[in-house]
Amino acid sequence: MPDDAADPDLRERIARGLAGLVPHNRALGLRLAELGPGTVTMVLPYAAELVGNPATGVLAGGAITALLDATCGSSVFAKLAVRMPIATLDLRIDYLRPARPGLDVHASAECFKVARHVAFVRARAFHPGAEDDLVAVANGTFMLFRDKAFGDKAR
Amino acid sequence: MPDDAADPDLRERIARGLAGLVPHNRALGLRLAELGPGTVTMVLPYAAELVGNPATGVLAGGAITALLDATCGSSVFAKLAVRMPIATLDLRIDYLRPARPGLDVHASAECFKVARHVAFVRARAFHPGAEDDLVAVANGTFMLFRDKAFGDKAR
Amino acid sequence: MPDDAADPDLRERIARGLAGLVPHNRALGLRLAELGPGTVTMVLPYAAELVGNPATGVLAGGAITALLDATCGSSVFAKLAVRMPIATLDLRIDYLRPARPGLDVHASAECFKVARHVAFVRARAFHPGAEDDLVAVANGTFMLFRDKAFGDKAR
Amino acid sequence: MPDDAADPDLRERIARGLAGLVPHNRALGLRLAELGPGTVTMVLPYAAELVGNPATGVLAGGAITALLDATCGSSVFAKLAVRMPIATLDLRIDYLRPARPGLDVHASAECFKVARHVAFVRARAFHPGAEDDLVAVANGTFMLFRDKAFGDKAR
Numbered sequence: 001m002p003d004d005a006a007d008p009d010l011r012e013r014i015a016r017g018l019a020g021l022v023p024h025n026r027a028l029g030l031r032l033a034e035l036g037p038g039t040v041t042m043v044l045p046y047a048a049e050l051v052g053n054p055a056t057g058v059l060a061g062g063a064i065t066a067l068l069d070a071t072c073g074s075s076v077f078a079k080l081a082v083r084m085p086i087a088t089l090d091l092r093i094d095y096l097r098p099a100r101p102g103l104d105v106h107a108s109a110e111c112f113k114v115a116r117h118v119a120f121v122r123a124r125a126f127h128p129g130a131e132d133d134l135v136a137v138a139n140g141t142f143m144l145f146r147d148k149a150f151g152d153k154a155r
Numbered sequence: 156m157p158d159d160a161a162d163p164d165l166r167e168r169i170a171r172g173l174a175g176l177v178p179h180n181r182a183l184g185l186r187l188a189e190l191g192p193g194t195v196t197m198v199l200p201y202a203a204e205l206v207g208n209p210a211t212g213v214l215a216g217g218a219i220t221a222l223l224d225a226t227c228g229s230s231v232f233a234k235l236a237v238r239m240p241i242a243t244l245d246l247r248i249d250y251l252r253p254a255r256p257g258l259d260v261h262a263s264a265e266c267f268k269v270a271r272h273v274a275f276v277r278a279r280a281f282h283p284g285a286e287d288d289l290v291a292v293a294n295g296t297f298m299l300f301r302d303k304a305f306g307d308k309a310r
Numbered sequence: 311m312p313d314d315a316a317d318p319d320l321r322e323r324i325a326r327g328l329a330g331l332v333p334h335n336r337a338l339g340l341r342l343a344e345l346g347p348g349t350v351t352m353v354l355p356y357a358a359e360l361v362g363n364p365a366t367g368v369l370a371g372g373a374i375t376a377l378l379d380a381t382c383g384s385s386v387f388a389k390l391a392v393r394m395p396i397a398t399l400d401l402r403i404d405y406l407r408p409a410r411p412g413l414d415v416h417a418s419a420e421c422f423k424v425a426r427h428v429a430f431v432r433a434r435a436f437h438p439g440a441e442d443d444l445v446a447v448a449n450g451t452f453m454l455f456r457d458k459a460f461g462d463k464a465r
Numbered sequence: 466m467p468d469d470a471a472d473p474d475l476r477e478r479i480a481r482g483l484a485g486l487v488p489h490n491r492a493l494g495l496r497l498a499e500l501g502p503g504t505v506t507m508v509l510p511y512a513a514e515l516v517g518n519p520a521t522g523v524l525a526g527g528a529i530t531a532l533l534d535a536t537c538g539s540s541v542f543a544k545l546a547v548r549m550p551i552a553t554l555d556l557r558i559d560y561l562r563p564a565r566p567g568l569d570v571h572a573s574a575e576c577f578k579v580a581r582h583v584a585f586v587r588a589r590a591f592h593p594g595a596e597d598d599l600v601a602v603a604n605g606t607f608m609l610f611r612d613k614a615f616g617d618k619a620r
Contacts, residue, residue: 023182023205024179024180024183024205024217024218027178028178049178050178053240061224061243062179062225065221065224065246066224069216069221070217073216073217085208087250087253088216088220089249089250089399089451090247090249090250090451091248091250092245092247092557092604093245093246093247094245094606095242095243095244096578096580096585097578098242113561113562113599115562118453120559122602134577134578137604139559139602139604141399141400141451141559143427143428244554244583245555245606247402249449249451251423251430252425268444270407272608275404275406275447277447289422292430292449296404296606298582333492333493333515334489334492334493334527334528335489335527336492337491360489363550371534371538372489372490372535373489375530375531376489376527376534379526379527379530380527383527395518397560398558398560399560400557400558400559400560401530402556402557403555405552405554405555405556408552
């Protein structure tokens with residue numbers, strides 16, 4: 001299975017996707033921090049407007065969900081040597097502890113298995129420097145459409 | 156277990172939450188369509204700027220994720236007779252088919268079980284008039300903090 | 311998509327699978343109760359030897375897991391018009407309440423969506439007569455190997 | 466949070482649970498291989514009678530499910546310093562590849578987070594010597610009943 005991201009435009013495409021195409025990720029201020037072969041780290045900057053409960057200052061759970069969702073999908077593109085359409089089959093998130101007020105949340109996703117039709121991803125959200133006290137973990141599976149050019153209709 | 160939403164301000168709080176506090180839901184244009192005792196329906200209006208792949212016109216998966224996430228959490232508040240802090244424990248989404256280009260997506264969530272510490276939710280996303288051809292389904296569990304006032308720190 | 315179980319031997323194959331091939335299902339005493347087009351109901355008979363905690367008489371959670379697992383997979387075969395190999399992609403179970411001591415547990419699974427490569431299943435476990443007070447719910451996805459005869463190696 | 470298994474009888478209780486109380490685990494031949502503070506490894510010995518499809522010799526998926534289910538629950542007991550009732554809240558399994566015919570399957574579970582009411586577990590199933598080519602991964606959450614003696618009724 002391909003283990004390297006041969007697509008030279010991947011970083012630019014992911015960054016552009018974050019910055020431009022999906023308004024809710026742009027609204028969250030998500031940005032790409034690291035990109036490896038099958039791995040992606042994104043940052044959700046702490047912002048008062050993302051707080052769910054003003055009494056606690058804790059980021060809304062939905063912001064963590066969106067962060068992990070974006071990171072998981074990007075890691076599949078970072079794993080595939082050839083560009084192809086993908087579609088999320090399922091995504092599961094466990095929320096382990098509330099994010100700490102005032103701190104950014106990072107999410108690292110790894111596409112750890114690619115089969116013929118399906119890719120498997122795991123991810124974790126954490127505060128930098130506190131990787132052992134995870135905020136959330138996620139698992140996802142993605143359909144791969146190997147026989148379609150990227151512009152084709154998936155499914 | 157309480158089956159009615161005794162909190163008279165619930166609709167206003169949910170609507171305000173959608174419109175104001177969480178920028179990424181506001182960016183998606185999410186709006187509350189129906190609110191019952193333990194049930195919530197929200198609408199994700201189709202918008203060109205939410206399209207993931209311009210060649211297909213299909214809404215980005217992340218928009219469906221955010222729609223279901225917001226709907227699930229709100230259904231717990233709609234089920235509880237007393238206002239209390241909640242926290243998402245886990246959320247799982249199966250994506251059954253791509254959303255149809257040009258059509259709004261609705262999501263209906265039902266909080267179908269409330270135990271002492273945990274509430275269980277299921278939800279479905281669909282195009283109005285095509286409830287049998289679901290776009291996605293979700294299941295979630297939520298911690299309940301019965302002994303805390305809403306402004307207290309949860310967990 | 312095929313909605314009927316054209317395979318005339320399906321009931322016999324499922325029953326034989328329960329009774330013969332998989333010793334742990336046989337050890338649990340699982341038996342097939344109902345078989346429809348895409349739906350299956352199985353019974354886990356209450357038995358003292360399946361109790362996890364003698365002080366409570368509650369069935370071990372693992373018995374409920376095995377019941378739901380067996381029911382979900384069978385519902386895919388019950389949905390497909392043509393016999394083909396399948397493989398579980400993922401299975402998720404929410405345990406809503408302990409089973410009641412002394413009572414059988416039934417599980418009904420429905421294969422509610424069949425796409426080209428993937429089938430989606432949902433299931434619920436309950437005591438007969440108390441379908442509104444579910445013991446557990448499950449969701450599963452299954453890979454379909456349409457191009458292989460059943461005896462071929464899957465994947 | 467407690468990180469050591471202070472209960473001196475834990476190994477015996479887990480072994481006894483595997484060997485005696487739950488007939489379907491006994492039918493599978495599950496045995497305890499390693500027990501650490503919050504970690505458990507169990508073995509599912511390859512056996513012809515556990516094969517789902519005779520043409521391939523691949524173990525039935527249900528055997529892998531039962532292996533992971535048993536391992537996850539045991540890891541919570543291995544993590545808690547004090548014996549208390551627990552109940553599975555949810556369990557999710559991704560099946561990454563078919564088990565190889567003729568080989569035992571090992572499952573290692575780690576209870577990696579204990580909060581007041583909930584414990585979080587992750588597990589992986591693999592063939593010894595091939596830990597990088599996982600057969601399946603699992604995530605589970607468990608309710609903790611700290612205020613109850615073990616013989617009390619949970620929930």
